[in-house]
Amino acid sequence: MESWAPDAGDDYDADPGYWRFHVLLMSPNEMSFGQLVGEPEERHKKAKTVLAWAADCIDTDVLQEIERSQAKDIKQAWRDAAEAELTRREIEQFAEDPPDELDGWTKLDADHDAVTVAYVADNHGTPSVATVFESANGELKTLELTLEEWKENDSDPRDARPNRYCVTTDGDRAYVRLRSHLLTFEVEPMERLEL
Numbered sequence: 001m002e003s004w005a006p007d008a009g010d011d012y013d014a015d016p017g018y019w020r021f022h023v024l025l026m027s028p029n030e031m032s033f034g035q036l037v038g039e040p041e042e043r044h045k046k047a048k049t050v051l052a053w054a055a056d057c058i059d060t061d062v063l064q065e066i067e068r069s070q071a072k073d074i075k076q077a078w079r080d081a082a083e084a085e086l087t088r089r090e091i092e093q094f095a096e097d098p099p100d101e102l103d104g105w106t107k108l109d110a111d112h113d114a115v116t117v118a119y120v121a122d123n124h125g126t127p128s129v130a131t132v133f134e135s136a137n138g139e140l141k142t143l144e145l146t147l148e149e150w151k152e153n154d155s156d157p158r159d160a161r162p163n164r165y166c167v168t169t170d171g172d173r174a175y176v177r178l179r180s181h182l183l184t185f186e187v188e189p190m191e192r193l194e195l
Helices: 018-025 028-033 040-057 060-096 147-152 174-184
Strands: 105-107 115-123 126-134 140-146
Touching: 018 040, 060 174, 115 174, 126 147, 126 174, 140 147, 140 174
Parallel strands: none
Antiparallel strands: 105 115, 115 126, 126 140
């Protein structure tokens, strides 16, 4: 804008230098982000200056492309927000009532007080159990163990060696990590087991 002001029609209201004066009154923050500050009359003059600059310097095609780009960004933001809300609801539903099967994993009837829910599947050739359990200090944890390790520890994941840790970008709660883990790996279903 600074380079435009001296060359603009400086005869506005018979005041040579009108545009330059109002451009120089704007801070870099006002120019970059469009947040005009000052008294209402001063903001009005700054806004007229921005509009005059835009009319002189920005091609209609460019303005239309900016408008299309912003509309696209806004639509994508709404889609992302809707998807995040759907994921949140699915996570809540999963935590309240874990399904019997999810993406190849089958719910396991675990016989240990520490286990709140467990699933079994063949994960890349290794029979595995993914579980949410209560640690010794009462905190909910999530791990994947081999089925062999699970059996050797009598279905107690607290003392078992993990096969994989369950992580996610959707949050840090145990059921969030378990659900994400179950949906991440392409597994082969195994028959329902009772341990």
